[in-house]
Amino acid sequence: MNIAALTANLHVILPEMVLAAFALLVILADMLRQDEEESRLLPLLTLAGILAAMAATAWIWNRPVASYQEGAIADGFALGARTVILVAAGLATLLSMGYLPRINRQMGEYYALVLLATLGMTMMASATDLIVLFLALEIFSLALYILSGYYRKNPRSTEASMKYFLLGAFASSFFVYGAALLYGAAGTTQLREIGNLLASDHGNPNLLWPGIALLLVGFGFKVSLVPFHMWTPDVYQGAPTPVTAFMSAGTKTAAFAAFVRVLMEALPAQQIQWGWALAVLAVLTMTVGNLTALRQLSLKRMLAYSSVANAGYILVALVPGTAQGSKAALFYLLTYAFMNVGALAVVITLEKIDELDALQNRAAGLADRWPLLALAMSIFMLSLSGIPPLAGFFGKFFVFQAAVEGGWTWLAVVGVLNSAISAYYYLRVMVAMYFHEAEEPVQPRRWGGLSLSLALTALATVIIGLYPSLWTGFLSGLGG
Amino acid sequence: MPIEIPIPTVTQVIFLVMALFTAACGLMVVISRNLFHSALFLVGALFGVAAIFVLLEAEFLAVGQVLVYIGAIATLIVFAIMLTRGMMRGRTSPMNHVSGRGALGALVFFVALLAFLKKVPWPEQAQAIPVDESLIAGLGDKFVTTYVVAFEAVGLLLMVALIGAVMLARDR
Numbered sequence: 001m002n003i004a005a006l007t008a009n010l011h012v013i014l015p016e017m018v019l020a021a022f023a024l025l026v027i028l029a030d031m032l033r034q035d036e037e038e039s040r041l042l043p044l045l046t047l048a049g050i051l052a053a054m055a056a057t058a059w060i061w062n063r064p065v066a067s068y069q070e071g072a073i074a075d076g077f078a079l080g081a082r083t084v085i086l087v088a089a090g091l092a093t094l095l096s097m098g099y100l101p102r103i104n105r106q107m108g109e110y111y112a113l114v115l116l117a118t119l120g121m122t123m124m125a126s127a128t129d130l131i132v133l134f135l136a137l138e139i140f141s142l143a144l145y146i147l148s149g150y151y152r153k154n155p156r157s158t159e160a161s162m163k164y165f166l167l168g169a170f171a172s173s174f175f176v177y178g179a180a181l182l183y184g185a186a187g188t189t190q191l192r193e194i195g196n197l198l199a200s201d202h203g204n205p206n207l208l209w210p211g212i213a214l215l216l217v218g219f220g221f222k223v224s225l226v227p228f229h230m231w232t233p234d235v236y237q238g239a240p241t242p243v244t245a246f247m248s249a250g251t252k253t254a255a256f257a258a259f260v261r262v263l264m265e266a267l268p269a270q271q272i273q274w275g276w277a278l279a280v281l282a283v284l285t286m287t288v289g290n291l292t293a294l295r296q297l298s299l300k301r302m303l304a305y306s307s308v309a310n311a312g313y314i315l316v317a318l319v320p321g322t323a324q325g326s327k328a329a330l331f332y333l334l335t336y337a338f339m340n341v342g343a344l345a346v347v348i349t350l351e352k353i354d355e356l357d358a359l360q361n362r363a364a365g366l367a368d369r370w371p372l373l374a375l376a377m378s379i380f381m382l383s384l385s386g387i388p389p390l391a392g393f394f395g396k397f398f399v400f401q402a403a404v405e406g407g408w409t410w411l412a413v414v415g416v417l418n419s420a421i422s423a424y425y426y427l428r429v430m431v432a433m434y435f436h437e438a439e440e441p442v443q444p445r446r447w448g449g450l451s452l453s454l455a456l457t458a459l460a461t462v463i464i465g466l467y468p469s470l471w472t473g474f475l476s477g478l479g480g
Numbered sequence: 481m482p483i484e485i486p487i488p489t490v491t492q493v494i495f496l497v498m499a500l501f502t503a504a505c506g507l508m509v510v511i512s513r514n515l516f517h518s519a520l521f522l523v524g525a526l527f528g529v530a531a532i533f534v535l536l537e538a539e540f541l542a543v544g545q546v547l548v549y550i551g552a553i554a555t556l557i558v559f560a561i562m563l564t565r566g567m568m569r570g571r572t573s574p575m576n577h578v579s580g581r582g583a584l585g586a587l588v589f590f591v592a593l594l595a596f597l598k599k600v601p602w603p604e605q606a607q608a609i610p611v612d613e614s615l616i617a618g619l620g621d622k623f624v625t626t627y628v629v630a631f632e633a634v635g636l637l638l639m640v641a642l643i644g645a646v647m648l649a650r651d652r
Contacts, residue, residue, distance in 0.1 A: 006625065013629065020636060027643070071629025109647040116640050123633065135633035139640055146644035206599040210592070 005069075011060055012068035012126070015053040015082060016119050022049025023115035030108020039107050043097045043449070046111040050090045050118065057082050070190055072126045076476030077326065081125035081257035084334050085250050089118040091341045091453045092246030095348060098447030099242050102353060103151045110150060114246065117143035121254035128265070130179040130189040133258055137175065137222070140254065141168050144247055148239035156356055160238025167221070167231045175218025181211030182266070194266040212267065212274060216281075219262075222255035223311045225281050226288040233296075236304035237357050244300065245344040248307050249337035256314055256333060260326045263318060264478045271321040278319045279411050285312030286418040293425050299347045300357045302425060303340065306384060309422060310336055316415050317399040320406020327477030328398035334471065335383070335391035335464055342457030343380040349373060349444040349454075363429055365438030373444060374433045376458045383461045385426040386419045391464035398472070495535055502528030511574055516561050523554045540616050 026045050033039055060074050067073040093114060100107055120140030127133040145168060149161025179189075185207035186194040197203045220228040236244045267274060289309030296302040310332075317329040350358040350366075367374035383392035396419055400412040464471055488496070505524035512518045526549045533542035623631045 002625070006628065023639075069628050070626055109643050112643055113640065113647075116636065116643070119636065120640075123629075127629075129630065131627065131630045132633060135630055135637055139633065139637050142637065142640045142644060146647060149648075204600055206596050210596045 009066040009068045011056075011063065012066055012074040013072050013123075014056040014060065015086075016072075016123050018053045018056050019049060019115050019119040019122070022046070022052065023112045023119070025049070026112045026115060027108055030112075042107050042111045043093055046093045046115060047090060049115055050086055050093065053118075053122070054083065054086045054090075057086065067128060071129050071132045072123065073128045074126060075478070077257070077260070077330065077478040078126035080330050080475040081253055081333070082122045084253045084330070084337050085118060085121045085125060087334075088246055088249035088253065088337045088341060089114060089121075091337075091345075091457065092242050092250075094449035094453040094456075095242035095245055095341075095345055096240075097449035098445070099240065099348060099450075103153070103240065110147065113143040113147055116140075117147065117246070118250065121250050124254040125257035127258060128191050128261070130183060130191070133262070134172075134176055134179055137218075137255075137258070138172060140251065141172065141222075144243070144251065147243045148235055148247070150243065151240050151356065154238075154354075154356060156238040157240065158238075160235045163231055163238075164235045171218050171221030171228065174214050174221070178211050178214030178216075178218055181207045181214060185211055186266075191262060191265040195268055198267065199269045208270070209273075212270065213277075215262065216274075216277065219255055219259045220281065223252050223259070223314075224308050225311055225315065226285040226308065229285070229289070229308045229311075232308055233301045233304040236307065237298060237300045240356065241300070241344055241348045241351065244303075245341040248303070248340050248344070249333075252307070252311065252314070253333045253337065256311075256318075256329060260318060260329060260478055263321060264323075264326060268321065275319050275321060275408075278315055279408065282312045282315040282319060282411065283414050285309065285315060286415060287312075290418050290421045290425075293422065296425070297359055297361075298357050299350070299360055299363070299429070300344075302360070302429075303343055303347070306422065306425075307340065309418065310340075310384075312418070313396060313399055313415055316408075316411055317402050319408055319411060320403060322402060322406050323477035325399075325402040325406060325477070327472070327475055328395075328402040330475050330477065331398050331468075331472055332395035334475065335395040335461070338457045338460040338464070339380045339383040339390075339392055342376065342454060342461060343384065345450060345454050345457065346373065346377045346380065348450060349446060350442060351445065353445070360429060360432055361436075361439055362442055364432045364436035366433040366442070368438070369442075370444055373454075376454050377433060378430050379458050379461050381426040381429050383465070385423040387423075389465045391461045391468075394465060394468040491535065495532070498528050498531045498535065502532065513573060516558070519554065519558045519561055522557070523550055526550050526554060540619070 022045065026042055026049070029045055030039070030042060033041070057079055061076075061079055063074075065073070065075045072078075093111070096110070096114070100110060117140040120136045120138075120143065124133060124136035124140065127136055145161055145165040148164050149158050151157035182194065183189050185204045186197045187203070188194055188197065194203075198208065217228060219225075221231075224232040236248065239247065263271075263274065286309050289305050289307075289312055293302050293305035293309060296305060314329050314332050314336075317325040317332065319325070347358050350362045352358070363377070366377070379390065383390035386392045386396040388394075396415070400415050403409070403412040403415070502525050505521045505528060508521040509518045509525060512521060526545060530542045530545040530550070533539070533545060
């Protein structure tokens with residue numbers, strides 16, 4: 001056995017190794033701690049792990065593109081997606097700090113699972129092999145099933161966990177069946193080799209089409225595309241809100257990154273066919289997501305349907321199958337991570353202590369008593385509805401630009417129309433905050449991590465909007 | 481014109497019997513009213529898969545299947561069910577009002593898949609595989625070289641499952 005080959009390019013999976021080490025450290029620290037007070041150290045240890053993984057990612061960035069044992073790759077696209085995931089995980093940890101002690105005391109497992117879920121997501125974003133892709137998907141899915149049921153005493157949380165688990169396991173079976181058929185069509189699990197084989201007319205098209213269709217179902221479930229979105233509102237609403245924040249940004253980034261990689265590396269020759277399938281799904285997803293979000297009274301359900309609609313926007317960028325499109329998708333995911341986690345952080349401040357959700361009327365009159373909080377929420381809502389010069393505007397701009405330049409102008413038009421519909425329900429929250437009288441006095445919950453993450457997300461949303469070129473420079477797309 | 485009935489070879493007959501047995505057991509796992517019976521049918525289905533592995537001359541996988549799935553996992557499931565009183569007695573119906581539509585959907589899916597698979601030009605003759613100890617050694621070698629990322633990922637997946645199980649099972 002060749003040891004040198006095994007250690008060559010090991011740095012490609014360094015962030016994953018760091019995360020795994022810290023997950024074990026968290027468990028160990030949880031076992032060794034003497035009293036409840038010391039459990040405050042756990043989120044700090046988790047944050048340290050995430051920051052270390054970020055540092056490792058930044059360190060790899062300056063090195064030439066390399067892959068490790070045909071399983072993982074460290075190209076610009078993977079590193080960008082990894083960074084977005086780590087940002088989401090870090091923000092979610094900040095949100096969990098003051099949230100958890102009120103609902104459950106088993107914090108060691110929680111933070112270990114957050115780190116392991118992050119690991120699964122980053123691994124999925126950099127996987128170049130169908131087997132690794134599937135395993136990474138299972139790692140973070142399994143962790144998220146458990147995390148969404150973390151609030152054991154609340155039946156809604158348990159329901160969310162159960163629903164997510166059953167539907168998720170079902171969707172995973174679609175994914176693995178699709179991967180198996182794709183393997184049958186090409187005879188290899190390496191994404192790039194599949195692409196080479198299929199482009200040179202080897203392989204087996206009759207296995208290819210059902211394979212692609214089944215993979216599409218698996219990915220569609222994870223990023224909540226219509227018609228595979230049924231679980232989204234219930235799980236987003238029932239899961240503890242920090243978990244919802246982590247899930248919405250992290251899962252989307254990981255699954256979309258892997259989706260892009262499969263499409264661009266394994267199936268670029270079939271773009272004409274899957275392009276249309278994705279376009280139809282994108283139209284359905286945007287429209288159904290936005291129209292349903294209009295009717296939601298609960299903030300978390302509204303954000304859940306908005307997350308469905310956002311998956312549709314990102315899908316628009318994937319349709320043309322260009323490098324520009326994949327870069328636009330990644331940029332959108334970056335902005336989405338900040339604005340959506342920020343919006344959910346505001347929801348946390350408005351929640352009653354032992355409830356998992358806040359109705360929209362909880363936000364009424366917020367601007368009078370808590371102007372800064374209302375300002376932050378306004379930034380997130382305006383950004384989500386795509387109003388310049390905030391981050392969300394440029395996210396949408398690049399996505400629609402990629403669609404138009406790829407020759408899908410009608411799709412971009414549908415996207416813009418949808419964006420206009422979505423403004424209604426985002427701005428309704430602002431109207432409630434600024435123009436309605438408070439029905440009951442709301443005392444927002446607060447702790448250091450929450451305020452910090454609110455400040456960070458609001459600042460990032462503004463800064464990305466003011467200097468988008470700064471960020472597009474360091475992200476890179478995939479494919480030719 | 482007389483219809484030509486293809487005479488199956490012995491291998492084909494064995495395969496057909498084992499495949500039908502596996503599928504029937506799999507179906508019973510899902511529709512059985514008693515969870516304990518489901519677990520026993522699961523053993524049957526796993527055994528059927530092991531038999532198909534033997535038929536494909538993949539003895540190592542067959543042995544692994546019997547040892548790991550039947551010997552360890554299925555036994556554990558049976559024990560877990562036997563130790564949980566509510567589950568032993570429970571005779572809940574696994575069907576609900578959408579089972580008809582579900583069956584229809586599954587049938588459509590099956591037919592669609594069959595239509596594709598019928599058109600696949602399957603190779604007439606399988607590639608010859610060297611049958612000796614080096615096969616298993618090669619498998620082990622692959623696990624720690626080409627597939628080392630996947631191999632480690634499986635370990636992490638198991639850890640997530642373990643932590644999750646502890647969290648769910650521990651007293652509130």
